[in-house]
Amino acid sequence: MINIKSDFPIFKNNPDLCYLDSAATTQKPNVVIDAVTDFYEKNYSSIHRGIYTLSQDATEMYENVRKKAVDFISASDSNEIIFTSGTTEAINFAAIGYFGKHLKKGDIVVLSEMEHHSNIVPWLILKQRIGIKLFFIPVTKDGNLDYKSIDLDFKKVKLVSLTHASNVLGTVNPISEIILFFKKKNPNTKILIDAAQSIPHLKIDVKKLNCDFLVFSSHKMLGPTGVGVLWAKKELLSDMSPVITGGHMIKTVSKEIVELADIPEKLEAGTKNIEGVIGLGAAIDYIEKIGFEKIKKDEKKLVEYTLKKFAKEEKVKLFGSHKSDQRLGVFSFAVGNIHSHDMAEILNRSGVAVRSGHHCAQVLMKALNISSTTRASIYIYNTTQDIDRLFAGIKEVKKVFRI
Amino acid sequence: MTNVKKLNNHDDSLYRELVLDHWENPLNYGKIKSPDIKSVGHNPVCGDQIEITAVVKKGVLTDVAFESTGCAISKASASLFLEKIKGEKIKKIRSLKPKDALEELGITLTPARTKCALLVFTTFQKHLK
């Protein structure tokens, strides 16, 4: 077995770190760090505007990542992808730039109770602005979406915007079936998939899914922070108005008018995060080299190991599914009536880094009737030792709190 | 070279007896039926909520209660601080500073946990302004 951990310098520099917060952001492998450094040291310049060789090379490198990202999600056309600053910006671009002009009062946007705030707030703002209606697909006790019994005026459902996987419960939603369900009710309903959580773990094929928009962040899949991807079917992306305007996104500008460039330039105003995009390219290469087959197999083993530990540990409640199928290694739990902050604080004493709080999912917290959880989440560099340390930490917490 | 602080050398001052006692059995916990003051505060970082209800008679805080979803630090702090100001003149309470609330806990806090400890103070003071 290859030792993936040794590819990640953070663990060399922090030998005692037990990092269990990959659902928030992943650590970076050497190849990504080197790609960014190399680019700065060997190829750095502005893109798209220079006539000189350096700029042409940098432009080519940047555009190659666009092609790479297209292949990564099995799309077919490079012009269907724009680089954003992350998932949040990508959803905002879709919400404001496309749906902002196409939705009318009374139109329905379907979300779910397990959405991250970044896939709720832009729609709440449109609700205030336009008077659209929001419908939230309920979450069952096991953390699944209860969509089959939904009864809506489907003619009015213009968009279903859903997360592929829950950042709190780890549930992987049966997204193809859900898309089929809604497209059958109304073929004109658009589908946006938030792949921020799933993209590091699962092979995504936008053609098979038959979704219309797909968004994700580089920093959750080993790449640099500050880069994200918005993919949309070509006719939809072409029809999207730029939310940010200025340099680079024009054909001509005069005192009177501006003529906008075609996609993707139209939607990439200003100087983009070039080195971040280059780093994303290296992250894609690294993930593909390991392969989703292996990622899935290894993670499943670790998830099963962790679930067994949770089942045995007294006074610990694991939220969401207790089965290893259709779930990622994202574990939200509570220990007795101990608050998640206290959990995270005491776990930190033994170098165990977990997240506590509402995880930007207050709608889900409310649905589960809780105010916060402690969350441990894994990725390819985690081992059974990390999980053992988590549970040793949990025992320590119980001791401190005398439960 | 390691960036992780030396492990396992924490004294347990953060969760010393006093904090745990007040976490387990907070003073003045609950809700007053027809309060003169009702103030709700949130810690936006974690979504924790505290609701304080109080009775004021002739410029004196005669009764006060709180309910909270917060952590041990925020609960213990609320318990201690409200006990401290109960029976005091509103005028005097108004002049209190954050350090007066923190000193009740008597422990050193990181900036994140200071927010937890001060939730009770900011929520109550907000209402006196």
Ligand SMILES: Cc1ncc(COP(=O)(O)O)c(C=O)c1O
């Ligand atoms: C499901 C989901 N959607 C969206 C986001 C937002 O991503 P970003 O902060 O990179 O824009 C996150 C990140 O926490 C997430 O987990």
